[in-house]
Amino acid sequence: MRLSAFYAATFLVTGIQLPFWPIWLASRGLTAREIGVLLAAAIWVKVLATPAIGALADKTGGHRVLMGVLAAAALAACAGLLIGWLWAEGVLAEILLFWQGRLLLARLGPIGLMVLGGAAGILRWSLAGALTWLPFIAALQLLHAFTFGASHLGAMHYLSRAVPPSAAASAQSLYAALSSGLGSGLVMGIAGALYSGFGGGAYSFMAVLSAAGLVGAVALRWATDRRNRRLSLPV
Numbered sequence: 449m450r451l452s453a454f455y456a457a458t459f460l461v462t463g464i465q466l467p468f469w470p471i472w473l474a475s476r477g478l479t480a481r482e483i484g485v486l487l488a489a490a491i492w493v494k495v496l497a498t499p500a501i502g503a504l505a506d507k508t509g510g511h512r513v514l515m516g517v518l519a520a521a522a523l524a525a526c527a528g529l530l531i532g533w534l535w536a537e538g539v540l541a542e543i544l545l546f547w548q549g550r551l552l553l554a555r556l557g558p559i560g561l562m563v564l565g566g567a568a569g570i571l572r573w574s575l576a577g578a579l580t581w582l583p584f585i586a587a588l589q590l591l592h593a594f595t596f597g598a599s600h601l602g603a604m605h606y607l608s609r610a611v612p613p614s615a616a617a618s619a620q621s622l623y624a625a626l627s628s629g630l631g632s633g634l635v636m637g638i639a640g641a642l643y644s645g646f647g648g649g650a651y652s653f654m655a656v657l658s659a660a661g662l663v664g665a666v667a668l669r670w671a672t673d674r675r676n677r678r679l680s681l682p683v
Contacts, residue, residue: 499618538593541590566664
């Protein structure tokens, strides 16, 4: 329950910012291309800041205090921004998955969760640009529980098993820097141009990225199984 409450509070603030920040920027006269570049610039900060914060957490041992300070700063910065119902729905679905995630984890394992996330991403983004009826869009938004929730949960559990506790925060911050920092920064930088040129068809690009993630997760499972078989061989 505490973990669920933490994620609910964290993504409430994020959910306020992401749906309406680009709309506000557009109202100020920025083009779709300029908005994409501006959003990418903010994400790129994570590439340097997130690993540094993770290293600081490991060095000081004050993980909870540091998270509290960062959360308070984020809340103060975003306190003045509304929330979208569809975004809130996706966050709620994600929280429910985290709450009951142990059942999926026990059945699929960490890599299986990442495979599930990639497959759900292909379905979600292949249909997102084609659907216009609100009930269909609302149903599709529930897949956020898998496209992000299952993928993230699988990655965290994989890291917890593959990395020693003394380097856990550094490993998690590096994962965040590469995925939500470097990866999202690169994608966001061209998202505005894609949307400007293709409209809803730009979602097909996201489906391709999900397919790449699925292939990567399958390759990771193959490499892990191969390593485990090699380690189990008699010496």
